[in-house]
Amino acid sequence: MKRVGLLMGLRRPPEWDGAVRALEGFAGVHYVTDPRREPMDAWLASAPDVSGLRYARASGVPVAVLGEDVTFPVDGIDASLRVPVTPFVRARWRRAADLPAHLIVDASSLAGDVLPSALAVASAVIVRGDRARLLEAMAWGAACVTDVPTADALGAVPGTHVVAGSGHQAEGLADELARDDSRAACLGRAARRLVERRWDTAVAGRAVRRALGIRRSPIDEALDDLSTPAEARIRARVQERVWETLSCTLGS
Amino acid sequence: MDNLVAAFRAAGHQAELVHLPVAWEPERLFDSALAWRLVPVDADLVVATNFPSYYVRHPRKVVWLFHQHRGAYDAADSAWSGFGLDEASLETQRQIADWDCRVLEEAERIYATSATVADRLLRYNGLTATPLAHPPPLADRLATGPYGRTVFSGGTRLAANKRPELLVEAMGFVQAEDVRAVAAGDGPLRAELEATARRAGVAGQVDFLGFVPDDELVRRYAEALAVLYAPFDEDYGYVTLQAFLAAKPVITAKDSGGVLEWVEDGVTGLVTDGSPAEIGAAIDRLAADTELARRMGEAGRERVAGLSWDPVVSTLVGGGPA
Numbered sequence: 001m002k003r004v005g006l007l008m009g010l011r012r013p014p015e016w017d018g019a020v021r022a023l024e025g026f027a028g029v030h031y032v033t034d035p036r037r038e039p040m041d042a043w044l045a046s047a048p049d050v051s052g053l054r055y056a057r058a059s060g061v062p063v064a065v066l067g068e069d070v071t072f073p074v075d076g077i078d079a080s081l082r083v084p085v086t087p088f089v090r091a092r093w094r095r096a097a098d099l100p101a102h103l104i105v106d107a108s109s110l111a112g113d114v115l116p117s118a119l120a121v122a123s124a125v126i127v128r129g130d131r132a133r134l135l136e137a138m139a140w141g142a143a144c145v146t147d148v149p150t151a152d153a154l155g156a157v158p159g160t161h162v163v164a165g166s167g168h169q170a171e172g173l174a175d176e177l178a179r180d181d182s183r184a185a186c187l188g189r190a191a192r193r194l195v196e197r198r199w200d201t202a203v204a205g206r207a208v209r210r211a212l213g214i215r216r217s218p219i220d221e222a223l224d225d226l227s228t229p230a231e232a233r234i235r236a237r238v239q240e241r242v243w244e245t246l247s248c249t250l251g252s
Numbered sequence: 253m254d255n256l257v258a259a260f261r262a263a264g265h266q267a268e269l270v271h272l273p274v275a276w277e278p279e280r281l282f283d284s285a286l287a288w289r290l291v292p293v294d295a296d297l298v299v300a301t302n303f304p305s306y307y308v309r310h311p312r313k314v315v316w317l318f319h320q321h322r323g324a325y326d327a328a329d330s331a332w333s334g335f336g337l338d339e340a341s342l343e344t345q346r347q348i349a350d351w352d353c354r355v356l357e358e359a360e361r362i363y364a365t366s367a368t369v370a371d372r373l374l375r376y377n378g379l380t381a382t383p384l385a386h387p388p389p390l391a392d393r394l395a396t397g398p399y400g401r402t403v404f405s406g407g408t409r410l411a412a413n414k415r416p417e418l419l420v421e422a423m424g425f426v427q428a429e430d431v432r433a434v435a436a437g438d439g440p441l442r443a444e445l446e447a448t449a450r451r452a453g454v455a456g457q458v459d460f461l462g463f464v465p466d467d468e469l470v471r472r473y474a475e476a477l478a479v480l481y482a483p484f485d486e487d488y489g490y491v492t493l494q495a496f497l498a499a500k501p502v503i504t505a506k507d508s509g510g511v512l513e514w515v516e517d518g519v520t521g522l523v524t525d526g527s528p529a530e531i532g533a534a535i536d537r538l539a540a541d542t543e544l545a546r547r548m549g550e551a552g553r554e555r556v557a558g559l560s561w562d563p564v565v566s567t568l569v570g571g572g573p574a
Contacts, residue, residue: 083350084350084353085346086346086350086353086376086377086378087376088325088349088375089342089346092337092342092345093342095337096338181375182374182375184378185377186374186378186379187378188378189377190378218290219290222286222289223286225354226350226351226354227350227354229347233279233344234282234283234286238286
């Protein structure tokens with residue numbers, strides 16, 4: 001396992017802990033004050049002005065500076081725990097669960113424990129003034145109606161990632177959106193991509209690891225690039241094939 | 253695809269067709285898709301057409317979409333799809349849709365073989381494709397002939413989605429005594445269709461030819477009165493274009509998908525409600541008025557006159573309006 005040296009100055013940036021957690025399980029992490037005395041396989045620095053960075057760069061191993069070489073979202077979400085669901089598949093999930101064919105969910109009025117399920121099957125979602133719930137809905141690939149300030153808080157563009165609407169207007173807009181699979185599919189897909197690009201701690205974590213030269217097998221990386229859930233059957237099939245091949249090779 | 257490769261080569265490009273095997277059982281569906289992600293393709297440009305080949309990774313990937321895995325999408329409820337409403341099926345469908353979105357987004361441009369296929373891509377995946385039509389097989393050989401007394405099905409597979417039973421059942425409603433139905437092609441439904449013809453008392457008016465060589469296919473188009481092609485929600489429909497190249501009108505149904513992008517009711521053919529009775533009436537109408545058949549067939553030929561591989565190649569290679 002690679003040894004990653006952590007260079008952190010007096011100030012701890014808010015995204016630092018998340019970036020370090022992204023290395024857990026993939027590398028051994030070590031807080032280091034003097035890189036001259038402790039050679040490492042890679043270095044992660046919390047800021048460009050942190051002490052020891054010059055020596056780390058001179059060491060010839062990968063070095064990444066948070067905020068410069070890699071970014072990690074503050075107030076992000078682990079999108080790998082929320083799977084994007086297209087309108088067509090949502091309709092089948094609703095059919096399987098005997099839910100109404102046309103289902104609009106107001107995220108503001110739902111209890112936290114039922115929120116994920118509701119966001120995964122809804123034809124359209126209304127989010128009123130709640131950044132966290134909009135982020136959650138977008139991570140599920142839901143087609144959302146929300147107010148402009150909440151959209152702005154996530155960098156969501158009305159017409160591209162969400163439909164802008166508030167107050168009583170929101171219900172009518174959500175109804176229209178729920179009846180337009182093409183539009184819902186476009187918005188839901190774009191919304192999920194925005195989450196992955198700007199707010200996804202899982203994607204950011206992979207970028208941090210790549211910057212530090214910590215790579216998985218080509219097959220695992222290919223599956224990660226496709227946002228394949230950890231428990232997806234294809235991952236297990238790959239492992240089974242690898243073991244079969246190893247067994248045949250070792251057996252022969 | 254061989255015609256596409258030939259067209260690239262005729263235009264002076266070096267082109268190779270790359271195949272990987274694919275397993276269609278839901279349990280193994282992702283195996284080939286993943287394999288495509290790992291295959292290195294040494295080329296200046298890659299054109300991908302079908303699931304799972306569009307999973308290929310390349311900095312210059314152009315998708316010309318013929319088929320997604322329809323069993324996971326619009327044909328999910330059909331008997332052959334392998335997908336139900338169980339948890340495993342639903343998760344597989346979810347993952348295919350998500351994977352399809354991601355790999356198709358990688359393309360520098362996305363085209364579709366028809367507006368029907370483009371519409372499905374938009375509805376199911378939220379992605380836009382530009383329709384790009386191409387000539388059917390035998391385009392350079394098809395020619396018109398006399399408007400005879402046969403209604404031809406084209407060389408289509410005798411499978412459920414093509415609805416070959418409509419030709420047989422419609423003959424039970426045809427009043428014109430000298431009209432015959434001719435079905436070329438083979439498939440899992442052949443024995444059942446022959447039995448249906450016997451039960452309906454029309455076995456003497458329906459010819460099942462099986463697979464026929466190209467020469468005979470060309471001849472059958474040339475001597476037909478009309479072509480009946482009424483599949484369910486067809487992607488594109490080579491039979492339609494082959495009929496038009498032979499200047500024959502096409503009888504079809506209102507739910508035949510891509511066929512309706514070419515067949516205009518009363519202009520290039522007749523669009524029915526898909527019932528054997530209405531199809532039979534359409535056959536009778538043309539049998540009684542061969543001049544109408546000729547006019548509509550000629551209009552169909554004009555409709556496809558511009559189809560050529562040259563603009564397909566230049567669009568795929570260089571972009572620009574399709």
